[in-house]
Amino acid sequence: MLQRVGIIGGGQLAWMMADAAAKLGIDLIVQTPEKTDPAVAIASETILAPIADAKATAQLAARSDVITFENEFVDLPALTRLAAQGVCFRPALTALEPLLDKYHQRSYLKQLGLPTPDFTAMTIAEVQTLAAPDYPLVLKTRRHGYDGQGTFIVKTAADLDSLVGRLADVPLILEEFVPFERELAVMAARSVDGTIVVYPVVETEQKNQVCHRVFAPAIVDEAVVNQVTTIAERLLTNLQVVGILGIELFLTQSGDVLVNEIAPRTHNSGHYTLDACDTSQFEQQLRAVCGLPLGSPALRCRGAVMVNLLGYETSYRDYQAQRDRLAAIPQAHVHWYGKMEARPGRKLGHVTVLLDDETLQDPSQLQERELAIAQHIESIWYGK
Incomplete structure (x- = not known):
């Protein structure tokens, strides 16, 4: 070991x-x-x-x-x-290589026959020359984008013009806008001996391309779970990953699954695993890279809600009063990252609430309860 x-x-x-x-x-x-x-x-x-x-x-x-x-x-x-x-x-650099640049990543997915939104490599000047752009457009920087940085939803010609100076010399990927029904995500790990484990598929909610909420498990048809699992297993196997991947996906209104982005590491959409699963994504990564047997990814509760605690002001506060109120929610687990400075949009911590109520057998009841919990957490954190 x-x-x-x-x-x-x-x-x-x-x-x-x-x-x-x-x-x-x-x-x-x-x-x-x-x-x-x-x-x-x-x-x-x-x-x-x-x-x-x-x-x-x-x-x-x-x-x-x-x-x-x-x-x-x-x-x-x-x-x-x-x-x-x-x-x-670990993962090996050969596994990272096709994933670091978003255009290369999408091209690799296409090579494997995995479904993605349509895409092409373009400069901002080339986008401007398009004869009849089909707005909205999605523009992404090919490298170094995260937490909404480097992703731009362009709804009008004026929006596009406003980006010209900012993106003049930046390599970009232009992709179709997908009017998805829901956004999904999954964590999956592969060991040195090729064993693969796939975590429950979750639903994520984004605002300004930043993850705000995660609901585990996603309430979707088994056919959707099977599509996601197949995608994860094919990716890990072909990349020969030793470690863990976070895979973000779109679920379309026709029930198809499209791969949006891949993170070759632990991921925000997997934070719920710290409290809700037999083996957290963080333990799984360490197990994989150290050559240990992988742990069970199974949920140990009926469901879980994870809400990111994002900065909403510039300050040097520890937000202890709000954290105490969050910790008082039944089955709540507050994770505070110890960052010294808050600023709008910065991830300062997260809260996961576990649901074990046996009366929540109906999926619609579970969804309703999860949404109410997420809204309660946000009312405490944001004060509204």
Whole structure:
């Protein structure tokens, strides 16, 4: 068993590995740019350096048995040179390579025969020359987009014009706007020996392309679950991933599933697993990269609601009063990331509420209860 895991990235995704690492007897060594980053507080050792600093990653490798990722904002060519010197990355860099650039990612999905929205690579100038754009359009930066950054829903010519200066020199992907019925997501992991486990399919709700709510499990037909599971298994197998993937999907009004984006790591849509599943996504990632048997992804409750606690002001508060009220909700689990500064849209924590009420047998009743819980959490947090 590998016992020293290096993590490139020190945000909340690395921070949430702490309990699993302690349980499994694993030391976490983190490469992250700021001493105030969440994972610094739980790491055995910290290398303070930018994520893409390959020299710092070489130091990380010298102290670790294996290196994994909290985010994908890396210098892949530089890491490839380290891999050639024997550094062990899991997932392997060959698995990351087709996923880091959104155009390459979509092209890879198409190559595998997996369904996606229509797409093409374009510059903002080329988009402007389209004879009759079919608004709304979706524009995404090909690299470094997350939490709504780098994704633009363009509804009018005026919207497009307003982006010209901002995106003049940025490689983009233009994709069709999908009038989806719901957004879905799934976490799936693959071990060194090729074993694959797939978590329950969940429904996500986004605002301004940022995840606000997750409902587990998604109340969808078995045929939809089977489509999602097949997509996850094909991706993990073809990429030969050792680790965990987060897969975001659209469910269309005709019942078809389209792959939206893939994250080669733990993911916000899987935070509910910390409290609701036999094995959290964070423990699963560590199990996979350390060569341990994968754990059960099964839910241990009827359902779960996860709500992100997003910043809504610029402040240096700890929001303790609101956190205390949230913790008083029955079956609530509050996870506070310990960030020093709040600003609008910043992820400061999340709350998961478990549902075990045996009277909630009807799916519509469960949905109604979950929605009421999500609204109650948000009324406490946002004060409205």
